Amino acid sequence: MASALTLRSITKHFGPLAAVDSFSLEVEQGSIFALLGPNGAGKTTIIRILTTLLRPDSGTALVGGFDVQRQGKEVRRLIGVVPQDNNLDRYLTARENLVMQARLHGMGAAETSRRVDELLDLVGLAGRRNDFPDTFSGGMQRRLVVARALVHTPRVLFLDEPTTGLDPQSRRAVWEYVESLKDSMTIFLTTHYMDEADALCDRIVIMDHGKALVDGTAAQLKDRMAHAHCYELQFRANTDHYESVLAGFPFVRSLQRTGDLFRLSLAGEESLKPLMDAIGTEDIRKICLREPTLEDVFIELTGREVRE
Numbered sequence: 134m135a136s137a138l139t140l141r142s143i144t145k146h147f148g149p150l151a152a153v154d155s156f157s158l159e160v161e162q163g164s165i166f167a168l169l170g171p172n173g174a175g176k177t178t179i180i181r182i183l184t185t186l187l188r189p190d191s192g193t194a195l196v197g198g199f200d201v202q203r204q205g206k207e208v209r210r211l212i213g214v215v216p217q218d219n220n221l222d223r224y225l226t227a228r229e230n231l232v233m234q235a236r237l238h239g240m241g242a243a244e245t246s247r248r249v250d251e252l253l254d255l256v257g258l259a260g261r262r263n264d265f266p267d268t269f270s271g272g273m274q275r276r277l278v279v280a281r282a283l284v285h286t287p288r289v290l291f292l293d294e295p296t297t298g299l300d301p302q303s304r305r306a307v308w309e310y311v312e313s314l315k316d317s318m319t320i321f322l323t324t325h326y327m328d329e330a331d332a333l334c335d336r337i338v339i340m341d342h343g344k345a346l347v348d349g350t351a352a353q354l355k356d357r358m359a360h361a362h363c364y365e366l367q368f369r370a371n372t373d374h375y376e377s378v379l380a381g382f383p384f385v386r387s388l389q390r391t392g393d394l395f396r397l398s399l400a401g402e403e404s405l406k407p408l409m410d411a412i413g414t415e416d417i418r419k420i421c422l423r424e425p426t427l428e429d430v431f432i433e434l435t436g437r438e439v440r441e
């Protein structure tokens with residue numbers, strides 16, 4: 134299948150820092166692709182290069198076959214961008230925000246009117262069309278930004294952390310909407326939510342320090358961890374004490390704590406006995422094996438939690 138996006142050996146420095154370091158990628162048309170990585174990995178820099186906001190130092194980037202450096206105008210016609218921040222015009226109503234975007238893309242009055250009303254309906258904001266964005270919840274503002282990115286019917290949609298800061302219900306609404314777009318366009322997203330990438334994406338690349346570390350479907354990435362020994366562990370008491378004990382073991386490869394529940398992976402099966410010997414059984418409420426998650430893959434590869 135044809136590529137919607139191509140990056141060939143893209144490098145971008147900020148001073149001595151290589152934010153993107155000889156990065157190559159092909160994204161197929163009509164797929165949902167996720168770029169994951171810890172803070173500062175280089176994800177936004179790649180989006181800014183692909184959306185013609187930033188010139189790379191070297192390498193080639195193509196969108197729909199057009200070169201982002203030499204054919205910026207053609208590229209901008211093909212893309213819709215949902216940036217990290219809700220950069221809506223607060224002095225324009227919801228509808229006017231979309232109409233403004235249509236004008237910028239040179240759409241005629243009749244087409245604009247039809248498309249804008251259709252989109253407001255689709256993102257569930259038709260009833261609020263004449264209200265100002267400042268009166269909207271975070272989720273509603275986000276949906277309006279997504280609608281604005283779609284006004285000119287782009288072929289590639291860039292979503293930079295589309296659901297950060299949203300409550301679970303609004304996140305679901307954005308997911309459903311993104312999924313419904315899948316057949317008509319290519320979607321390129323960055324996210325800090327592993328469940329989001331797992332649920333939505335056909336393909337995932339995890340990057341750090343400007344380089345790709347791994348590339349595949351969610352299932353393929355999780356298969357990499359098939360050898361890993363992942364456990365859930367919960368204590369009845371002294372949880373803080375056990376956290377420092379667990380963190381001190383060289384064979385505990387990753388450790389995450391949510392409330393009083395720990396998720397950890399061990400270097401091997403043989404590590405379980407010394408672990409149990411050291412922590413005893415007195416305070417243990419539960420210990421069980423669990424399936425590896427994308428989060429485990431992420432921590433294994435980057436050595437870091439998704440948000441630090």
Ligand SMILES: Nc1ncnc2c1ncn2[C@@H]1O[C@H](COP(=O)(O)OP(=O)(O)OP(=O)(O)O)[C@@H](O)[C@H]1O
Nearest residue numbers: 147148150152170171172173174175176177178179
């Ligand atoms: N305009 C800039 N000037 C200097 N350094 C920059 C600039 N933009 C990005 N950087 C640096 O480049 C690196 C990559 O930044 P980038 O924003 O691409 O990371 P990211 O993966 O999108 O992170 P996050 O998840 O926090 O958004 C970081 O170290 C960042 O501080």
